[in-house]
Amino acid sequence: MNKLISLLHEKFLSEKTREKTEKIILQIAIVSFFIHLAIIYFIKLDIVDFGSNSELLKNPISAVYTPFSFILIYEVYLLIYYLPKSFTTYITKQYEIITLIIIRKLFKDLSALELTANWFEIKGDLQFTYDLVASLLLFYLIFLFQKQGRLKYNQGKENKPFIEKFVAKKKLIAIILVPLFFFMALYTLINWFTEISISSKSLPTLESINNLFFDQFFTILILVDVVLLLISFFYTDEFHKIIRNSGFIISTILIRMSFGVSGLISTVLIVVAVLFGLAIIVIHNKYEKDTLPENEYY
Numbered sequence: 001m002n003k004l005i006s007l008l009h010e011k012f013l014s015e016k017t018r019e020k021t022e023k024i025i026l027q028i029a030i031v032s033f034f035i036h037l038a039i040i041y042f043i044k045l046d047i048v049d050f051g052s053n054s055e056l057l058k059n060p061i062s063a064v065y066t067p068f069s070f071i072l073i074y075e076v077y078l079l080i081y082y083l084p085k086s087f088t089t090y091i092t093k094q095y096e097i098i099t100l101i102i103i104r105k106l107f108k109d110l111s112a113l114e115l116t117a118n119w120f121e122i123k124g125d126l127q128f129t130y131d132l133v134a135s136l137l138l139f140y141l142i143f144l145f146q147k148q149g150r151l152k153y154n155q156g157k158e159n160k161p162f163i164e165k166f167v168a169k170k171k172l173i174a175i176i177l178v179p180l181f182f183f184m185a186l187y188t189l190i191n192w193f194t195e196i197s198i199s200s201k202s203l204p205t206l207e208s209i210n211n212l213f214f215d216q217f218f219t220i221l222i223l224v225d226v227v228l229l230l231i232s233f234f235y236t237d238e239f240h241k242i243i244r245n246s247g248f249i250i251s252t253i254l255i256r257m258s259f260g261v262s263g264l265i266s267t268v269l270i271v272v273a274v275l276f277g278l279a280i281i282v283i284h285n286k287y288e289k290d291t292l293p294e295n296e297y298y
Contacts, residue, residue: 002168009171012178013081025074029067036063061110068104073185075100076217080177084170087228088149088281091248092142094221095274098255099138101214102131102270127263134267141274148281151288166235173224181217188213218256225249240287247280 011017040060042048079093109128229245236242254273258266 005168005171005175008175009084013084013171013174018077018081021077022074025070025077029070032070033063033067036066062108064107065104068100068107072097072100072104072214076181076185077178080174080181083174083177083224084167086149087245088145091251091277092146092149094218094252094255095138095142095145095277097214098258098270098273099135099142102135102138102267106131106135127267130264130267134271137271138274141271141278145274145278145281148278148285151285166231169231170228173227177220177224180220184216184220185213188216215256215259218252218259222249222252222256225252240284244280244284248277251277251280 037060039048040057040063043057075093075097079090079097082089082093106128109124109131225245225248229242229249232241232245251273254269254276258269258273261269
């Protein structure tokens, strides 16, 4: 079993595979950008009639939305890639993904801004302001979270066998997640194109596009976080580690809840989720610093 896990991990999640995946995704992102841009100009020049009034097909700036979607797919892969290596980096990737979703939405909103004196009375402009401020705040909160995640206390060599066992289980989970998310993404894409063809080529609303795949994605992440929490009980009974892992689950749930609402509430939920995760890891590190050297597993 250990040999099989190592073989599959090398196949799906090795450094070589990561570099190859990165190149493929970036190439697809560049090509998709020019295709989206070409469609917009073909519609403007009345060369083609796509039969849709979607804002994603009206302004060239909104073409950036498409390559960002593929970059997000690569971020999903990186999340799985870092799962066996570092739990805090794995959580950081969750925060980066939701921040990139907001950034992607900003590119679309830029193309639909109404530059008038009534800025704070226009719903779309107001939401753009909320998302703009939230993206800056999230960027800084993620920086602080990464900084806290790099702090290491009470590392002991005597627990190396336990570390290896826990990492082996995380590798198994990561290996399962790779094909699972691949088929989820493929199913979502096929289902989306099917809905477009049935509804006379009309694109779905922006909210449904933003939620496409990622609402199910974060639901799976909640389940993964719960499994990691349960497995961690085999290797530690330290209160602050249990609270840390539980807190990260709550943070992920808050992010998932943001897909069920829209507007300011969605943005606030995302910021609160990352802020809560940061508070959890700061308090956890204070516990680590102030307690005697004991068990350190991840």
